Amino acid sequence: MDVASAPRKGSPEGAAGQRGGGPPGPGRGGLGVADIVFFVVSAAAPLTVMAGVAPLAIGVGGIGAPVGYLLACATLALFAVGFTTMSRYVRHGGGFYAFITRGLGRPAGFGAATLALLAYNGMQIGVYGLLATGTQDALRVLWGVEVPWPVIACAGVFVIWFLGCRSIEFGAKVLGVLLVAETGILALLAAGVLLDGGARGLTWDSFTPDNVLTPGTGAVLAFAFAAFTGFESTAIYRNEARDPHRTIPRATFIAVGFLGLFYAFSVWIVIQAFGSDRVMRAVTDDPLGLFFTATSQYVGDWAATLMHLLIVTSIIASQLAFHNAINRYGLSLAKEGVLPEALGRVHPRHRSPYVAGIAQSILALLVVAAFALAGADPYQQLLLWMNTPGMIGLLALQAITAVAVFRHFHRIRHDEGRLRTVVLPLAAAVLMAGALWLVISNIALTTAAPFTTNAVLVLSVPAVFVLGVLLSLRTRRSRPEVYEGFAAEPPEASSSSSSPRG
Numbered sequence: 001m002d003v004a005s006a007p008r009k010g011s012p013e014g015a016a017g018q019r020g021g022g023p024p025g026p027g028r029g030g031l032g033v034a035d036i037v038f039f040v041v042s043a044a045a046p047l048t049v050m051a052g053v054a055p056l057a058i059g060v061g062g063i064g065a066p067v068g069y070l071l072a073c074a075t076l077a078l079f080a081v082g083f084t085t086m087s088r089y090v091r092h093g094g095g096f097y098a099f100i101t102r103g104l105g106r107p108a109g110f111g112a113a114t115l116a117l118l119a120y121n122g123m124q125i126g127v128y129g130l131l132a133t134g135t136q137d138a139l140r141v142l143w144g145v146e147v148p149w150p151v152i153a154c155a156g157v158f159v160i161w162f163l164g165c166r167s168i169e170f171g172a173k174v175l176g177v178l179l180v181a182e183t184g185i186l187a188l189l190a191a192g193v194l195l196d197g198g199a200r201g202l203t204w205d206s207f208t209p210d211n212v213l214t215p216g217t218g219a220v221l222a223f224a225f226a227a228f229t230g231f232e233s234t235a236i237y238r239n240e241a242r243d244p245h246r247t248i249p250r251a252t253f254i255a256v257g258f259l260g261l262f263y264a265f266s267v268w269i270v271i272q273a274f275g276s277d278r279v280m281r282a283v284t285d286d287p288l289g290l291f292f293t294a295t296s297q298y299v300g301d302w303a304a305t306l307m308h309l310l311i312v313t314s315i316i317a318s319q320l321a322f323h324n325a326i327n328r329y330g331l332s333l334a335k336e337g338v339l340p341e342a343l344g345r346v347h348p349r350h351r352s353p354y355v356a357g358i359a360q361s362i363l364a365l366l367v368v369a370a371f372a373l374a375g376a377d378p379y380q381q382l383l384l385w386m387n388t389p390g391m392i393g394l395l396a397l398q399a400i401t402a403v404a405v406f407r408h409f410h411r412i413r414h415d416e417g418r419l420r421t422v423v424l425p426l427a428a429a430v431l432m433a434g435a436l437w438l439v440i441s442n443i444a445l446t447t448a449a450p451f452t453t454n455a456v457l458v459l460s461v462p463a464v465f466v467l468g469v470l471l472s473l474r475t476r477r478s479r480p481e482v483y484e485g486f487a488a489e490p491p492e493a494s495s496s497s498s499s500p501r502g
Contacts, residue, residue: 031241035172036234036251037258042175043230043321044259047182047314048130050266051307053223055287058267060445061220063276064211066264068220069227073260075431076228079398080256082405082425084249085416087235089408091244092487094332095236095325096397101487103404103411107472109487112397113338114468115461116329119393123229124322125364126386128153129371129378131315138308150372153382154365159316161361164323167350168240171324178317182310183262185303189291190269192298199275206268206276222442225435226391228259230321236328270294323360330356337482338475384447388457391446395436396461402429 057065083099092098097116101109132149135156139145163174194202205211234252241247273294274282282290296304331353334344347354371382402425409421439446443454476483 030167030169031172031237031247033247033250033254034176035169036237036241036247037255038172038175038179039237039321039324040230040233040251040255041259042179042317043233043325044228045127045182045314045318046179046227046259046262046266047186047307048134048311048318049227049263050186050270051291051311052130052288053227054263054267054270055283055290056445057220057223058271058279058290059283059287060223061216062211062214063206063271063279064208064214064217065220066206066267066271067212068217068224069260069263069267072221072224072228072435073256073264075225075428075435076256076260076398077253078424079402079428079432080249080252081420082402082428083235084252085420086405086408087238087248088245089412089414090235091238091489092332094487095329096401098487099235099401099408100397100404103406103408104400106476106483106486107469108400108404110338110472110475111465111468112400113329113333114471115393115397115465117326117333118460118464119390119397120322120326120329121360121363122386122388122390122393124319124326124360124390125367126383126390127315127319127322128156128364128368129382129386131156131312131319132378133383134308134311134315138312141308142305149378150368153368153372153378156316156319157361157364157368160319160323160364161357163320164327164357164361165347165350165352165354167352168237168324170350171320175317175321178313182314182317185295185307185310186262186266186269186291188299188303189273189295190265193269193273193294196298198272199278202272203276206271218438219442219445221435222439222445224263225395225439226446227263228256229391229394230318230325233321233325236325273298323357326360327353327356330359336486336488337479338471338486380448385449385453385457388443388447388454389460392436392439392458393461393464395432395439396465399429399432399436402426402432 054065057068061068086099086102090098090102094101094113095116097109097113100112129149132152135152136147136149139147163171234248234255238244238248241251270291271279273279274290282293286293292304292307295307330339330343331346333339334341334356343356343359344353345355346352367386368382371378376382405425406422406429409416409425414421440458443458447454447457449457472483472486475486
């Protein structure tokens, strides 16, 4: 049936809600709100985003750049309203692809699943290039040591595999420590600037219309939306969350709100550190040294040195968060028969999808080796060329999911208000589509690659989605039982959720 009775507003989740949906998986019930927030925020790598990317946003958007991060936060908050409302009706642990299957049907769900695999692997593997360059910088600054980047990247693959193989609770603790450290160093910088009054006294020039409504604002938004990657992690960990009915929405809004305010505040602080009239000159002279210079001046050289180390740990935290997300995608798809069954094996002690973790790590090693043998640059090519389709893919999934939320509630009986099921999902879909256009139209700013390379990177996203749709049609013919079971609710939840259209 296309329409079935859905759980009423305010009704208890019952046994299905407590256990989570989808196929059997890792140990359940161990993650609280804070744990899931750590996964989402760590995947975004806030210190790395600020020190490595925010100066570029200031360079193209001027001192009004902080508002770009607030606008991106507001858009994602609108999206989160429909997303978290629908999360009470989708007890499957497959993230966006389960939502899209419910709202738009199995072919679209297959396309979303393959696109998610491309996006998350692209984001995770590409960042090994950033890990290599960040570690090289730290070793050079601290000890004057030079280490080839492929050696660092391969060592990073091993570290992430080891951490990912451990229990999800262990991973949350690691991410919690690393996240506190990386946000702590930026908090020290903020305290120093605020206590000293900045370079010219604290001003609010960044938030005036003259500095916000500029031609560069669109480019700033492209950088800003990219800074929120990892948004889906809240739904991916549904099966391992305590009381997911409450945990998932709370973690989603806390993560998005924290990131938006933290980004905007940190960018405003560094502008105050140099002064609104001089920060553009500082960005032009040394963009990647902007935060380090400010930290040395307002906190001390020791803090700037520590920042080099914390950027490395920030990248490791991001890698681990994405690695865990990919493994759980592999687990869900393997349990449903779409991927090889072996990928669905769970570690008997740690309850982690360790075989999927091994497969993802091998893939990462192969990609890193290919770029190294080709003599590629770890930052300009491994990072940017792998991350670009990943970033575009995740934005596309968010836009499609917003449409799926609207379609889902249009097709079932429910007691949710129109604001959460119609108005905000459609508004989010339009805004996410606009964000996607901004990112694609400003793609040269993030890749510094020629037109042909950029075209391949961008077109790979719809190509993979179409490939997933074609896979669904083939599966429907050759393995109808797998097709019918794709993203299905568990038996105990099937009576209270809608079935996807074929």
